[in-house]
Amino acid sequence: MTAPRHGAAVAPWLSIGRLADTVLPKLVLAPTIVACLVGFYGFIGWTAWLSFTESRLLPRYEWAGLIQYQELFANERWWTSMQNLAVFGGLFIAVSLLVGLVMAVLLDQRIRGEGALRTLYLYPMALSFIVTGTAWKWVLNPGLGLEKTLHDWGFTDFRFDWIVNPDMAIYTVVIAAVWQSSGFVMALFLAGLRGIDDSIIKAAQVDGAGLPTIYARILIPSLRPVFLSAFMILAHIAVKSFDLVMALTSGGPGFATDLPSIFMYQHGFTRGQLGLGAASAMMMLFTACAVVMPLLYSELRRERRG
CATH class of the missing domain: 1.10.3720.10 (MetI-like)
Structure with missing residues (x-):
């Protein structure tokens, strides 16, 4: 019976470590990126759409052109x-x-x-x-x-x-x-x-x-x-x-x-x-x-x- 090589035992841990280094920063930054996309660019797009509608007191989403x-x-x-x-x-x-x-x-x-x-x-x-x-x-x-x-x-x-x-x-x-x-x-x-x-x-x-x-x-x-x-x-x-x-x-x-x-x-x-x-x-x-x-x-x- 032969003993397992040291490299074979370490390799899975290296793969897990590399995966964590790759995925963990993305998971940490994901909420910030989503909040930025929704709270900044999303509302810019929403405001831009409202500017092409006849919205008054409440939003209306029917297209009205450049009025x-x-x-x-x-x-x-x-x-x-x-x-x-x-x-x-x-x-x-x-x-x-x-x-x-x-x-x-x-x-x-x-x-x-x-x-x-x-x-x-x-x-x-x-x-x-x-x-x-x-x-x-x-x-x-x-x-x-x-x-x-x-x-x-x-x-x-x-x-x-x-x-x-x-x-x-x-x-x-x-x-x-x-x-x-x-x-x-x-x-x-x-x-x-x-x-x-x-x-x-x-x-x-x-x-x-x-x-x-x-x-x-x-x-x-x-x-x-x-x-x-x-x-x-x-x-x-x-x-x-x-x-x-x-x-x-x-x-x-x-x-x-x-x-x-x-x-x-x-x-x-x-x-x-x-x-x-x-x-x-x-x-x-x-x-x-x-x-x-x-x-x-x-x-x-x-x-x-x-």
């Missing part, structure tokens, strides 16, 4: 909200990138108290947009905040009534949004700067390049992927901005700070125009894709060529 989009494009308030989004989004993204980059460059000098300053800059991001909107509403209120305080101090000619001025109200939303998000952008840029090899900086210094030249010619151009990531995050925040505006101005005065997200919510959920709200939601998605997709495509092409 909701025609009504949407004929709605003056929709175009006002899109204009406001262009102003708000453009300024919010540009100013947040600029302020975040400047703060990151300053902190990159390894100044004393850097940890405290970094925490101070990042603190607004820990607040919800509701809190930010409420706080800035108090600050910008002419009868309660900054203007009244300066009047009490004797500066009676000072005026800062943007929040009640239809021509300037949208800029108060920009101020509040930049205050909350620029610290996060600073953290992204600072991480990018700290990730650059120090030998590149030392080589440039040996060649006689000054600090402004090093940042302008070497370090900042190296942050292209960080710029893209920050831009995408800020664009996403701008398109879906709702709670900040509702807490700060409620879309007013009039429709001066109305945004597509507010239009979608009010028509889809409070005015019994579910199909119109779905159409506006799809247009918001198309707007975000129109901004982000060309940038992603150009960046991927650049990486392939590089």
Whole structure:
């Protein structure tokens, strides 16, 4: 009688181990994947279908063509909200990138108290947009905040009534949004700067390049992927901005700070125009894709060529 070989006894256990390594990660990730497919892509598809129906208070699934989009494009308030989004989004993204980059460059000098300053800059991001909107509403209120305080101090000619001025109200939303998000952008840029090899900086210094030249010619151009990531995050925040505006101005005065997200919510959920709200939601998605997709495509092409 011959004893079984050691390899023959181990082989089944190796097969079971390999099977577990292959199947177990899929089983663990399966609930997340299913939830993402249903809760994200599934509801995008459901919203898209509703936008082609005559749904009002409750969903109706009979195909109605482009009637909701025609009504949407004929709605003056929709175009006002899109204009406001262009102003708000453009300024919010540009100013947040600029302020975040400047703060990151300053902190990159390894100044004393850097940890405290970094925490101070990042603190607004820990607040919800509701809190930010409420706080800035108090600050910008002419009868309660900054203007009244300066009047009490004797500066009676000072005026800062943007929040009640239809021509300037949208800029108060920009101020509040930049205050909350620029610290996060600073953290992204600072991480990018700290990730650059120090030998590149030392080589440039040996060649006689000054600090402004090093940042302008070497370090900042190296942050292209960080710029893209920050831009995408800020664009996403701008398109879906709702709670900040509702807490700060409620879309007013009039429709001066109305945004597509507010239009979608009010028509889809409070005015019994579910199909119109779905159409506006799809247009918001198309707007975000129109901004982000060309940038992603150009960046991927650049990486392939590089």
